[in-house]
Amino acid sequence: MRVVNQSVKKVDHRALVTGKAVYTDDLAPKECLIVKVLRSPHAHALIQDINLERADKVAGIECILTYKDCPDKRFTMAGQTYPEPSPYDRLILDRRVRFVGDPVAVVAGCSKDAVEKALGLIKVKYEVLEPVLDFRSARDNEVLVHPEDSWKSLCPVGADNKRNLCASGSCADQDVDEVLKDCSYVVDKTYHTQANQQSMMETFRTYTYIDAYGRLNVVSSTQIPFHVRRILANALDIPKAKIRVIKPRIGGGFGAKQTAVSEVYPALVTWMTGKPAKMVFTREESLTASSPRHEMEVRVRMGADKDGIIKAIDVYTLSNTGAYGEHGPTTVGLSGHKSIPLYGKTDAFRFAYDVVYTNVMSAGAYRGYGATQGIFAVESAVDELAVQIGMDPVAFREKNIVREGQIMPAYYGEKAGSCALDRCLERAKEMIGWDEKYPCRDMGNGKVRGVGAALAMQGSGISGVDTAAVGIKVNDDGFYSLMIGATDMGTGCDTILAQMAAECLDCSMEEIIVHGVDTDASPYDTGSYASSTTYVTGMAVVRTCEKLRDMICEKGARYLGCGFDDTEFDGENVIDLKTGRTISRAEIGNRAMCSNEDALYASEAFSSPVSPPPFMAGIAEVEVDKETGQVELTDYVAVVDCGTVINPALARVQTEGGLAQGIGMALFEEVVYGPQGKNYSNSFMQYKIPTRLDVGNIRVEFESSYEATGPFGAKSIGEIVINTPSPAIANAVSNAVGVRIRELPITAEKIYWGMQEAGKGSDLVER
């Protein structure tokens, strides 16, 4: 391959590294109204009265809007294909506030100072209600987060607002209890993963204006332009035809921007006032009123026979969706469906779940999307089972992992059509020097180093749902415009999709112009999430190119006066194979601009009935201080099977970046609430993402399988890479000092107390 599988620089790199004005706030007109919201100080309350008398008088205030000004029509901010599995449980502003930070009023004015002054002068009288803060007691609690009758669930996801249930369900293959009964070894443990913030460097932001046609234009830092159009139409109760959404460059998303967190507020202001408006979330707002990872508690029962073959896996997940149900019903599914299938020899599985409402900020989509949580639990349990059997946990995995060609009952019955997980594990083991380092080495200075392994999988798009259309047109002089609806959020999809087009069309990257998303002009795409872009939109590119090549040949045949079947297109010229005469692509492009009845434009769509999983193995080496419990990550190796690697440099950085986020989740990051539901993790002082001093040495390699249903054999890379650090590090700590941490993050304090307990007698201690 000429362009695919090459480390091509990102098509927008020059603008990014020279600091050009390409992001939402850089592009917003200077005369925009500044929009901010007044946020609830209570976790659960009813607004009794809002007095705007003094706030309204502040010079420069354009409008102050309350629940009385908003449509009484519930919607979801989740960016999902209609009908959304996430319940319609929100209003733009509601009389009932459901978490500390829930919007109470929207204020717009000519300056930040005026708006902030007005915010301080709004007087709100609340009837403070008892909140539901413990997600373990939320289901069937007498306090309801959503008692209202206008709450609506569009899909059969087992939701019931009168039970605080956002979703519930179960599925199984064979009788898991029967199989477990016959197992020689069984673990039954419960693991807890905390809420995490995506912490993309660009916070949520949107600006809005009315254009010459009287339509609402929305420029937003989003992963889901087409879903934003629907969400705003629902929220404002206006026709979709009145809305246009444009996506400029995005300063990171990681799933956070798969929820329309900021769009509705400036859109409301512009729609009501006719004036341009913008809202830029502060970091504090981005950490306290956003869309973090769902907190989950996962119970795993896993049994093996006397030979060390895993025979049954039973997973129950309790997920905390917070005040609203964005991505609640869908994230939980991955905690079972993308952890259990890692093991290919089971006779039975069961997966059941409940997703509950509580009075903390709504959760959302974060890279890994539930798989991360489930894999922490299952991959920790696998190590615990190996310890019980007395086997090396890597050898135990080698015996049990899913292999290419196997049917995966817990993965919707799909076949592992491409799977190099065995090679990934083998290579990771070599890279770290597992046999020399397992389980641990005393460094002789009060510190001990241990190694721990974990496996992971994800999907490639949502099978049968995700849809991508692509358009390519031939312009004068023959250059191509590639029209996509997929949203580059820094990942480089504009580049890798152009690479695929250049490969298919036998041309250089410079001859492909990529157009960023504009819902008025771009072909439909569900958006960039669910690890779908390379696989789903990539296949749409391949199909569109195939069609366009035929169209170019047809046009060339007409201009050459020969038959279509006699032509060949080599990327530069259409050749009449009988006579050897040629016509260049440039000339075809130019001639097609004059007296032409068939536009040289091809558009094809793709949706996949399957979602081929990428696989990977990660191994961590940690150094634990035996005195203090302080843990340091010294080495991390990861080997990924994402199918064919479209752009090795970008795939490597995706992997390293995902691993670093996973390391943050494992060791530092946690959204912490106080007893009254106040979020304490409201700045980067409290919510600690890794610096370059915290990530140790990360080493990445690829072991590619070939996915026959994907473009050039590719699967996905974006999400899977966050899944191994938490279990690998927990397993490494256990191997180092015999302390099993089942509740993330893995802090020195937890390890210290674990070692203290161990000193009192018991062998392996649980925290």
Place this chain on the structure above:
Amino acid sequence: MMIRFVLNGKEREADIREDAVLLDVLRNLGCSSVKCGCETANCGLCTVWIDGKSRLSCSVLAAAAEGREITTLEGIEREAAEFGSFLAAEGAEQCGFCSPGFIMNVLAMARELEDPAIDEIKEYLSGNLCRCTGYMGQLRAIQKYLKSRGEGPACG
């Protein structure tokens, strides 16, 4: 109040509020490379040079710029593009939002430290957060850039 300073080599005047921070004033003057990422002086996105030294513009009163020489990425575009090319070759600009502040500090480091070791590089840049890359690609780019400078003609 009025302040006068040199911005990217040009004399500038700005009418500012006494409590305005440099970050906001620079953005208002059209330096859109200067980004705000945290408001708590943790992220390094707003890094600029004041009299040639890296500073967080979110934590400097604009009034303190009086008479100083301020440099943003716009003022050193050629140098930024040169290092940026190494960064992009690794795919390590990713979303690009932290790139301007990061590049300002990398270039400051390249002027200040001669042949820095990996630990020195990490320490020098520890205040520049990045959520996309995991920092490894940035490190590869820095090492290759420093090596190329050592081999090629000095650049200004």
